[in-house]
Amino acid sequence: MSALLLLLLTAPASAEDDGPGPSTSETALKWLRDSAEYHAIATQTYRQATAALKTNKKGKGPWAAVLDVDETVLDNSVYQLERHTYDLPYESVSWHAWCERRQATPVPGVEDFLTEVRKQGGRVVFLTNRKAVVTEATRDNLADHGLYQDGDLLCTRTDTSDKAPRREQVRTGEGPCSFDEPTRAAVYLGDSWGDFPADGEETGARLDGVGSRYFVLPNPLYGEWQFLRGITRPLP
Ligand SMILES: [Mg+2]
Incomplete structure (x- = not known):
């Protein structure tokens, strides 16, 4: 194995956590950026979510x-590639600077999916753990690609990274992360297990919703899974 391959990136547990510097491999970065397979899996996920509507x-x-x-x-x-190039770890100052640059690009498949949601009369909620300080930059970045439109909800991190309270606000129509009327979540999409309602939060087990209501994107770059110690599986 080349020394280059052994170089490790440092990546966040979530894009907003200053964790202890969990590392991710150059291979993972290359796979996500360059492989036809990543592109195909993301597209496949969004097509399946579209069919579920x-x-x-x-x-x-x-x-x-x-x-x-x-x-x-x-x-x-x-952003990950730049940090890797300079052999620098993830930290929030550079992350927020990256968000302010508004240069993130769409994940494959998301544009067609959102077009279809809107065509079928659905609403769109972006529920992120980016902090409120980058709300405008995030909205601009999304809008530049036609992903955010007037009337959409963009809910940034509150006092907790737990998304359950914000999901409840969407459902009940009460609170800042709502349309001011109860709104059903037809589908959830995310790259982190916490992007989906926990067991019993809505109905049934989280795993039971995968592929029908919950659609998971692959992310080999960072995640809470990096902090797991030993052979520990987060799923039943
Ligand atoms: Mg994510």
């Missing part, structure tokens, strides 16, 4: 697609 949108009242942002809607791998 037909069934999931049925019911009373307005419905929405709820999407995480980083490595779900926006590809931040240029």
Whole structure:
């Protein structure tokens, strides 16, 4: 194995956490940026989510697609690549500077998906753990690619990275992360297990929703899984 391959990147547990510097391999970065397979899997995930709308949108009242942002809607791998090039770790100052640059690009498949959601009368919620200080930059970055439109919700991190309270606000229509009326989440998309309702938070087990209501994007660059010690699986 080359020394180059052994060089490790430092990446965040989530894009907003200053963790102890979990590392990710150059191979993972290259796979996400360059492989046809990553492109195909992301496209496949979004196509499956699109197909699920037909069934999931049925019911009373307005419905929405709820999407995480980083490595779900926006590809931040240029930031990761830059940190790697300079052999520098993730930290929040450079991360926020990256967000302010508004240069993240769409994850494959998301544009067609959002077009279809809107065509079918759905609402769009971007539920991210980016901090409020980069709300405007995030909205601009999304809008530059036609991903954010007037009337969409962009909910940044509150006092907790736990997304459950914000999901509840969308559902109940009460609170800043809401449309001021109850809105059903037809589908959730994310690259982190925390992007999806926990067991019993809505209905049933989280794992049971995968592939029907919950659609997971691959992210080999960073995540809470990096902090797991030993052979520990987060799934049942
Ligand atoms: Mg994410």
